[in-house]
Amino acid sequence: MAALGRASRLLLGAAAPRSLPARGVAAAAAHEEGGARMWKTLTFVVALPGVAVCMLNCYLKAQHEHERPEFVPYPHLRIRTKRFPWGDGNKTLFHNPHVNPLPTGYED
Amino acid sequence: MAHQAHSYHMVDPSPWPILGAAAALLTASGLTMWFHSNSPRLLIMGLISTILVMFQWWRDIVRESTFQGHHTPTVQKGLRYGMALFITSEAFFFLGFFWAFFHSSLAPTPELGGQWPPVGIKPLDPMDVPLLNTAILLASGVTVTWAHHSITEASRKQAIHALLLTVLLGFYFTALQAMEYYEAPFSIADGVYGSTFFVATGFHGLHVIIGSTFLLVCLLRLIKYHFTPSHHFGFEAAAWYWHFVDVVWLFLYISIYWWGS
Numbered sequence: 106m107a108a109l110g111r112a113s114r115l116l117l118g119a120a121a122p123r124s125l126p127a128r129g130v131a132a133a134a135a136h137e138e139g140g141a142r143m144w145k146t147l148t149f150v151v152a153l154p155g156v157a158v159c160m161l162n163c164y165l166k167a168q169h170e171h172e173r174p175e176f177v178p179y180p181h182l183r184i185r186t187k188r189f190p191w192g193d194g195n196k197t198l199f200h201n202p203h204v205n206p207l208p209t210g211y212e213d
Numbered sequence: 214m215a216h217q218a219h220s221y222h223m224v225d226p227s228p229w230p231i232l233g234a235a236a237a238l239l240t241a242s243g244l245t246m247w248f249h250s251n252s253p254r255l256l257i258m259g260l261i262s263t264i265l266v267m268f269q270w271w272r273d274i275v276r277e278s279t280f281q282g283h284h285t286p287t288v289q290k291g292l293r294y295g296m297a298l299f300i301t302s303e304a305f306f307f308l309g310f311f312w313a314f315f316h317s318s319l320a321p322t323p324e325l326g327g328q329w330p331p332v333g334i335k336p337l338d339p340m341d342v343p344l345l346n347t348a349i350l351l352a353s354g355v356t357v358t359w360a361h362h363s364i365t366e367a368s369r370k371q372a373i374h375a376l377l378l379t380v381l382l383g384f385y386f387t388a389l390q391a392m393e394y395y396e397a398p399f400s401i402a403d404g405v406y407g408s409t410f411f412v413a414t415g416f417h418g419l420h421v422i423i424g425s426t427f428l429l430v431c432l433l434r435l436i437k438y439h440f441t442p443s444h445h446f447g448f449e450a451a452a453w454y455w456h457f458v459d460v461v462w463l464f465l466y467i468s469i470y471w472w473g474s
Binding site: 140141143144145147148151152153155156158159160162163166173174177179180181182183184185190197198199200201204205 | 247248251253324325326331332333334335338340341342344345347348349351352355356358359362363365366368371375378382394395396397398399400401402403404407
């Protein structure tokens with residue numbers, strides 16, 4: 106949908122910011138002047154409520170915390186061919202001691 | 214004063230192209246010094262000079278267009294071609310990382326346990342924060358379109374609100390991704406799964422930051438009356454880039470987060 110908008114802008118140049126031609130009931134029904142109003146309505150009725158619902162979903166999922174998996178020293182994981190150019194060279198950039206074990210196991 | 218007999222823009226001599234090249238050289242050699250000689254000094258010089266060149270070069274373009282009127286329709290057409298070609302090149306850039314992901318995930322090797330995700334990897338739940346991030350980017354696509362229509366209809370207040378919402382959604386995405394990176398039970402060093410995941414999503418995140426910055430600059434220019442209802446290509450370029458970032462995320466979400474879990 107978003108790609109269509111981009112494609113129509115590319116093809117029509119300066120004339121582009123009109124409603125997408127005949128795709129979807131809302132676009133077909135909108136007049137020239139109503140373009141911004143339609144997208145404003147879509148923002149507050151569809152887009153932002155959709156974000157809110159997903160936020161609620163994440164909040165509910167976070168209520169039951171998962172136990173972290175047991176450490177198994179698999180050779181194909183936690184690869185250290187070359188030390189990282191920061192700190193002691195053994196921790197990744199977003200290292201989280203609680204969920205990221207070092208090659209030798211969890212730190213805590 | 215002499216007038217030009219054509220509609221193109223013959224740009225005044227500028228130091229930014231060559232200084233930009235020098236900044237790129239400093240950055241590239243700086244990365245090497247950091248990785249191999251444990252010294253970040255050259256890299257920091259490179260990054261600072263890159264930012265300074267970008268700021269001054271684009272500032273000059275705003276001066277040439279908004280304040281000096283050099284951007285005729287002909288010039289604008291060239292800029293449209295340029296932005297479209299640039300975005301196309303970025304699409305190919307991401308194509309490479311998707312190729313790498315499918316190469317490794319469609320035929321997982323015995324070293325990984327012959328499965329995808331590899332043995333020992335607990336992938337992120339695609340219906341958790343990644344789904345929220347999808348909703349955020351899709352919503353920002355709607356708000357940036359609202360902003361565009363508001364600009365063409367000369368609704369200043371609405372345009373500012375819509376573009377501000379877009380920028381905030383972009384920052385929200387970045388904050389959530391940073392948190393996801395910190396909370397993920399796997400890292401970039403976790404074999405080819407980690408490599409493909411973090412390089413693909415990492416470059417995407419970088420593009421979200423770039424796109425958000427571009428949109429923020431447009432918001433500041435919008436507030437300062439730089440755009441007219443019929444001439445606002447800087448905003449259009451930012452909106453195109455933002456839609457591109459959204460589309461890349463959709464591909465990432467479907468292939469790496471969803472199919473790959």
